[in-house]
Amino acid sequence: MRKIHSVVVVMSFIGLWQLLALSLSWGASVPADSSIYDPGKLKAIDSSTKLKAGDIAPDFSLPTLSGGPITLSQYLNKKNVVLSFVPAAWTPVCSQQWPGYNIAKDLFDKYDAQLIGISVDNIPTLHAWTKEMGDLWFPVASDFWPHGAVAKKYGILRSNGVSERALFVIDKKGVIRYVDVHDINSMPKLENLIKELKKL
Amino acid sequence: MAQVKRCLNQWVVKLFLESYESLIGANMNKANVLMVFFIGLMLLAPELVTSQELTVNSNVLTNLKFDAPENLADKKYLGLHDGPTFKLPQIRAKFIIIEIFSMYCPICQRDAPVVNELHDLILKVPSLRDNIKIVGIGVGNTPYEVSVFKKKFNVSFPLIADDNFLVQKALTENIRTPTFLVGKLVVDGKFKIVFTKVGAIKNAGEFLKELVTVSNSPRG
Structure with missing residues (x-):
C-alpha cells in the first residue's frame, strides 16, 4: 500500500512538473505575433482606381x-x-x-x-x-x-x-x-x- | 561617479558568479544538487521547446552578406574592416547577439528599451564587453527605416538593414519579430547558433544570465 502511495506521489509530481513545463512553454513559445491571421499570398492589386495626382480628393x-x-x-x-x-x-x-x-x-x-x-x-x-x-x-x-x-x-x-x-x-x-x-x-x-x- | 560604476560592475559580476555556482552546484550536498538539477530541468524545458520551434541554419547565416553600417562608431564597435558588405562572423567577438527586428513591429518597439538595457549591462562588464557584441538586423527594412528606429529609441548598438529578407534564408520558419539568435565563433570565419529566442526579452538581466550560462555549457 505504501509502495502504491509513493508511486502516486511521484506520479503526481511528474504530472505537476509536466503541467508546469507545458504552461510555461505556452508562455515562452507564443509567437511574437500570436493573434495575427495569415491570409497567405494574395492577388497584389484587385481594383483599379481612376484617381490620380492632380485630382480633387473626394470628401468623406x-x-x-x-x-x-x-x-x-x-x-x-x-x-x-x-x-x-x-x-x-x-x-x-x-x-x-x-x-x-x-x-x-x-x-x-x-x-x-x-x-x-x-x-x-x-x-x-x-x-x-x-x-x-x-x-x-x-x-x-x-x-x-x-x-x-x-x-x-x-x-x-x-x-x-x-x-x-x-x-x-x-x-x-x-x-x-x-x-x-x-x-x-x-x-x-x-x-x-x-x-x-x-x-x- | 566612477565608484558607483565600479560598484555596479561588482554587483553584476557577483550576480553571474552566483548563477554559475548554483548551476554547477559547487559546495552543495547531494539533496541540494538534485534540487537544483530538477529546478534547472523545469526552467530549461520550456526553453528547449522555444528553441525547437526555430531552426537556424548556421552555415547559411554565416554566408549572408549584409551592407556594412555607414556609421564609423558602429563599424569600430563591430571591428569591421573597410568594405561595403560584411558577413556576421567577421564581427570581432566570441558571441554575437543578433536581434532580428523590424521598425514596423510594435513588439520590437516596446522591447527596444530592454535591448538597450541589455547592451548597457554588457558594456559595464569588461569581460562581457570584449566578448559579446549586439547587432540588430531590420528584416524587410530599408536603411532609412532602420535609422528611424535607431533614432526613436536611441539604440547605441549597430542596426543593419535587410531590405531583401536575406536572414529569412537561414530560417526554416517564417520570421517572427523580434527573434534573438546568439552565435558563437567556433573558428575564424565560422560560427554556430547556440541560443535562440522568439519574442521580446522583457528582462535584460535574466536574458544575459541565461546567455552566460549557455556560453559556459558544453552545448555552447
Whole structure:
C-alpha cells in the first residue's frame, strides 16, 4: 500500500512538473505575433482606381476610434493629409504598417501632414487591434458602414470587400499629390512617402 | 561617479558568479544538487521547446552578406574592416547577439528599451564587453527605416538593414519579430547558433544570465 502511495506521489509530481513545463512553454513559445491571421499570398492589386495626382480628393466623413467623426475637408487650407488605407485588422503587413508610422510622428509633423488610418473593419475590431499597437497618435477611421463606401469612392475596394493597401497624399488645397496603390502583400517604403511629403 | 560604476560592475559580476555556482552546484550536498538539477530541468524545458520551434541554419547565416553600417562608431564597435558588405562572423567577438527586428513591429518597439538595457549591462562588464557584441538586423527594412528606429529609441548598438529578407534564408520558419539568435565563433570565419529566442526579452538581466550560462555549457 505504501509502495502504491509513493508511486502516486511521484506520479503526481511528474504530472505537476509536466503541467508546469507545458504552461510555461505556452508562455515562452507564443509567437511574437500570436493573434495575427495569415491570409497567405494574395492577388497584389484587385481594383483599379481612376484617381490620380492632380485630382480633387473626394470628401468623406467617417466615425473614428476616439468617438467623433473625421471629415477630410476639415483639413482644407490647414494641413496636408495622408490617407493610409489598410486591408484588414489582424493580418500580417497591416498589423505593422501603422506601428511603423506611429514612431515616425516627427516626420509627418515636419511636413505639416495629418495621417489618417482607414480600414473597413468596425470600431470594436479596430479598438482591439490598435490597442496591441500601443497608443497611436493619429486618428483611425472605420469605413465599415455603408461597407467600404470611402474605399469604393477612392476606387480601391477589392472584390472580397476589403480595401487595397493604399496611400493618398493630399495637399492643403485638397488636391491629390501622390497615389500608391501598393501590392497588398508588402509594406510601402517609408522613405517613398516622406519623399512625396517633402515635395509639398 | 566612477565608484558607483565600479560598484555596479561588482554587483553584476557577483550576480553571474552566483548563477554559475548554483548551476554547477559547487559546495552543495547531494539533496541540494538534485534540487537544483530538477529546478534547472523545469526552467530549461520550456526553453528547449522555444528553441525547437526555430531552426537556424548556421552555415547559411554565416554566408549572408549584409551592407556594412555607414556609421564609423558602429563599424569600430563591430571591428569591421573597410568594405561595403560584411558577413556576421567577421564581427570581432566570441558571441554575437543578433536581434532580428523590424521598425514596423510594435513588439520590437516596446522591447527596444530592454535591448538597450541589455547592451548597457554588457558594456559595464569588461569581460562581457570584449566578448559579446549586439547587432540588430531590420528584416524587410530599408536603411532609412532602420535609422528611424535607431533614432526613436536611441539604440547605441549597430542596426543593419535587410531590405531583401536575406536572414529569412537561414530560417526554416517564417520570421517572427523580434527573434534573438546568439552565435558563437567556433573558428575564424565560422560560427554556430547556440541560443535562440522568439519574442521580446522583457528582462535584460535574466536574458544575459541565461546567455552566460549557455556560453559556459558544453552545448555552447
